[in-house]
Amino acid sequence: MATLPLLKISSLRAGIDDNSILKGIDLEIRPGEIHAIMGRNGSGKTTTANVIMGHPDFEVEDGEVLLEGKSLLELEAWERARQGVFLSFQYPQSVPGLQVGNFLRKSVSSIRGEDEAKGAGFRDSLKQAMESLDIPRSFLSRYVNDGFSGGEKKRFEILQLMLLKPKLAVLDETDSGLDIDGIRTVAEGVNAAIRGTNSGALIITHYSRILEHVMPDKIHVLMDGKIVASGGPELATKLEEHGYEWLKED
Amino acid sequence: MDSASKYLDLGEPSRSSHLWKYTPWKRVHPSGNIGEIPKLSKPKLSLSLLDGDDAPDGITLIEGGKNEVDLPDTDEITHSFLEAISENSKWTLKVDKGFHSENPVVLEIEAGDEASSCHISLDIGESAEIEIVTKVTGGKDWFGLLRTGEVGSGAILNDVLIGLMERGTMLRTDSISVGRDAHVRAGTVSSGSEKTKSDVRFRMGQIGGSVRVLGSILSTESMHLDHHIEIHHDSPQTFSRLSWHSACGGDSRTVGTGMLRVSDGSKGADAAQIFHNLLLSEKAEADSIPELEVMEHDVVGCGHGTANGPIDEQQMFYLEARGLNKQEAKRTLIAAFLNSTLSEMGSERLHEWLVSELTKKLETLES
Numbered sequence: 001m002a003t004l005p006l007l008k009i010s011s012l013r014a015g016i017d018d019n020s021i022l023k024g025i026d027l028e029i030r031p032g033e034i035h036a037i038m039g040r041n042g043s044g045k046t047t048t049a050n051v052i053m054g055h056p057d058f059e060v061e062d063g064e065v066l067l068e069g070k071s072l073l074e075l076e077a078w079e080r081a082r083q084g085v086f087l088s089f090q091y092p093q094s095v096p097g098l099q100v101g102n103f104l105r106k107s108v109s110s111i112r113g114e115d116e117a118k119g120a121g122f123r124d125s126l127k128q129a130m131e132s133l134d135i136p137r138s139f140l141s142r143y144v145n146d147g148f149s150g151g152e153k154k155r156f157e158i159l160q161l162m163l164l165k166p167k168l169a170v171l172d173e174t175d176s177g178l179d180i181d182g183i184r185t186v187a188e189g190v191n192a193a194i195r196g197t198n199s200g201a202l203i204i205t206h207y208s209r210i211l212e213h214v215m216p217d218k219i220h221v222l223m224d225g226k227i228v229a230s231g232g233p234e235l236a237t238k239l240e241e242h243g244y245e246w247l248k249e250d
Numbered sequence: 251m252d253s254a255s256k257y258l259d260l261g262e263p264s265r266s267s268h269l270w271k272y273t274p275w276k277r278v279h280p281s282g283n284i285g286e287i288p289k290l291s292k293p294k295l296s297l298s299l300l301d302g303d304d305a306p307d308g309i310t311l312i313e314g315g316k317n318e319v320d321l322p323d324t325d326e327i328t329h330s331f332l333e334a335i336s337e338n339s340k341w342t343l344k345v346d347k348g349f350h351s352e353n354p355v356v357l358e359i360e361a362g363d364e365a366s367s368c369h370i371s372l373d374i375g376e377s378a379e380i381e382i383v384t385k386v387t388g389g390k391d392w393f394g395l396l397r398t399g400e401v402g403s404g405a406i407l408n409d410v411l412i413g414l415m416e417r418g419t420m421l422r423t424d425s426i427s428v429g430r431d432a433h434v435r436a437g438t439v440s441s442g443s444e445k446t447k448s449d450v451r452f453r454m455g456q457i458g459g460s461v462r463v464l465g466s467i468l469s470t471e472s473m474h475l476d477h478h479i480e481i482h483h484d485s486p487q488t489f490s491r492l493s494w495h496s497a498c499g500g501d502s503r504t505v506g507t508g509m510l511r512v513s514d515g516s517k518g519a520d521a522a523q524i525f526h527n528l529l530l531s532e533k534a535e536a537d538s539i540p541e542l543e544v545m546e547h548d549v550v551g552c553g554h555g556t557a558n559g560p561i562d563e564q565q566m567f568y569l570e571a572r573g574l575n576k577q578e579a580k581r582t583l584i585a586a587f588l589n590s591t592l593s594e595m596g597s598e599r600l601h602e603w604l605v606s607e608l609t610k611k612l613e614t615l616e617s
Contacts, residue, residue: 053571056563077570078579086571093568097586097593103572106582110573143586160572 004069006031006200007052007168012063014051020061021047023225029168031198034190036211038204038236039222040244045204046090048222049172052202053087054080067168082111084167084199088157088174094145100156101140104163111164129162133189150177158189169194169201175210187213208236221247253333254287256326263327268539269449272505273476275327278421278447280335280365280392287331291366292339293359293393300354300383300603308349309380311357315340316371318398320427322453322482328423332396336369343382347375347402354381354408354600361389361415372399372426374407381408381596383603389415389443395422403429403456408596410437412607413446422448430456437595439604440475441468441611451480454488464595465494466588466604468611469502469534476505483512483519492523494538495591497584499530508540512549520550527558528587530580581612 005028012025021044029035039045050058052065054077065072072080095103104126109117116122130139133155145153154174161169171190175183187210194201203216211219211233219236221229221244228247229235238246251259262284263270276284297305305311343357359368366389374380386393393415401407413420420443428434440446452461461481469475481490496504510521527536540554561583569579585608592604 055567076576077567078573078575081571081573089568089571093562093565095565095568095583095586097588097590098582103582106574106578107572110575110578143590164572 003031005029005066006033006068006198007202008064008066010064012051012065013061014047014058015061016047016058021225022051025063025225025227027220027227029200029202031200033217034194034201034203034214036203036205036216036219036236037222038206038219038239043222044225045222046172049087049170049204052170053077053085078110086161086164086166086169088161088169088171090172090176092145092153092157094143094148096143096146098144099140100142100144103144104160107160108163125163129159132192133159133185135159151179151182154178154182154186158186162189162193165193165199167199169199171201171203173204173206175205175207180209183210184213186210190214208240211236223247253330253337257287257330257334258285260327260330268507268541269325269478272537273445273447273474278419278445280394287334288365290335290394291362291364293361293366293368295341295368296358298356298358300356300599305355306351308346309351309355310344312342312344313340314342315369316342316373318371318400318427320400320453320455321398321425322427322451322480324423324425324451325449328421328447328449329396329425332367332394332421332423333369335394336367336396339366339368340371341368342371342373344373345375345378345380347377349375349378349380351380354383354596354603357382357384359384359386359395361386361393363388363390365392367394367396369396369398372397372401374399374401374405376402376429377404378402379406381600382410383600384409384411386411386413386415386420386442389418389420391418393418393420395420397422397424398426400427401429401432401434403431405429405432407432408435408437408600410439410595410600410604412439412604413442414607415442417444419443419445420448422446422450424450426452428452428454428459428461431458433460435462435464435595437464437466437592438477439466439592439608440477441608444473446475446477448477450478451482452490453482453484454490455484457485458487459485460489462490462594463492464591465496465506466592466608467494467496467504468584468588468608469496469498469504471500471502473500473502475502478507480509480511481521483510483516483521486516487518488516489519490521493591493594494525495528495588496526496536497528497530497587498534498536501531501533503535504537506538508554510542510552510554512544512546512552514545516546517548518550519546519552522551522553524554525556526587527556528584529558529560530584585609585612
């Protein structure tokens, strides 16, 4: 029997404040696969990420989003997180007063269970993940995203990805605002969390550079709320060279 | 004139002043009859280290008051009233000159089941370095606290008052003088009494003084917590920051009024105050009035501000996306909001202790 898709999105229509943004999206990610969505500003990329995570401001008009065959749409965001959905935010929220170390323990405990958030096991995996992302120990006593640089915020999102070990990671423009070294570090973090596992990832990006390091299995182009092209890594190269206009002409 | 006669001479304070606008005097007077000066019980006071060990030599609690000079002007009504009712309940907390302790000292005041009050004089010696937590517990009826005192030149004092009364009313007046180059951090953590009327004042009458006043206030159910803070810059090169965070739930009300006074001649003064209110329910109310009186033009800066708002929905979503359910996310954000000021009140050790005390209160917060 064929394994269920990790993520299956069918005929998804969604919007915000009575404005339809997604106009029928179909997408399927199988376990172990990394897909990428590219598209211009306003094409619906971030809306797709928010709808998968369950942002309360977005309304699903039609369609279905299934994680391992189970519908996500009736679940609250925290229930989706506990089912294994992770969103790396384009603009992570700062929470002054909440220390990073405390936040990570709470989050790991909520998603992976109390035992995973304490003891030497947790400390070791935290230390290892922080070292691989070049995050200093002092980071743990800072407040969540408060006064972080753009690069620190993105690395912190990937640190959470590595500790939470989700089934599905959605990365919303995690590469934006990063320098070349930062992109490489983030890409290595994504590869470490997803490659060789049964998890999957959906990378939302404007640029092909992160894709050179992650090498997605499939790339989709989103335009005006619809996927207008899908293909292999060569699609990213074509978009880099010719932009999006040729897709309009097609 | 003694304190009792002085109080009786003053009459009822006008509600036109900010100090009495939100909490009329008769509402916080022990009997409500403002012409009465009741005889009250003495609370139990004890001094120990934060870990429960005996307080070390160099810090002592002595029964009886002391003469003090250069205190900031305070509200005459509450000051004279508290002085009068605490005539037989006076204490001096003395820290020797040059005394230094890494371990915070706890002054526990067990307010008791009946109405009680006390007057504590702080006598912080020159160049002493110490953290003092005044913890008010018990207190089912009414508790009055008058704190006066001096922080000696070059001393570094972290002074935190944590109000954990079971219910009832707390009336507090502080009048503290800060010496040359002395540094004071004064924290207030309030979450117990049903009604609180507090008036905390500092005067920097000598060059180089520094005062940082911080508040972490949690009001729930139908609490009414009214705090007034005044900082007087009466000397050059003095520095002050007032940062006050109040989280209000249920149908409670918090009031925060601040006054920064920079007198003529206080060149190079640097003063700022900010009040933040987190509204946790539709019925909760928070009022903040930050005021400035600046009589000197050659200052580094004098600023004030206030911000009110509910819990941020985007922060909620961020925490929910990390697996915290709605109630956990809300509690976490309230704790973080209060922790922003709590974490500035003293050492890491003191902070951990304060967080554990406040966490117990947060666990009882209605969802």
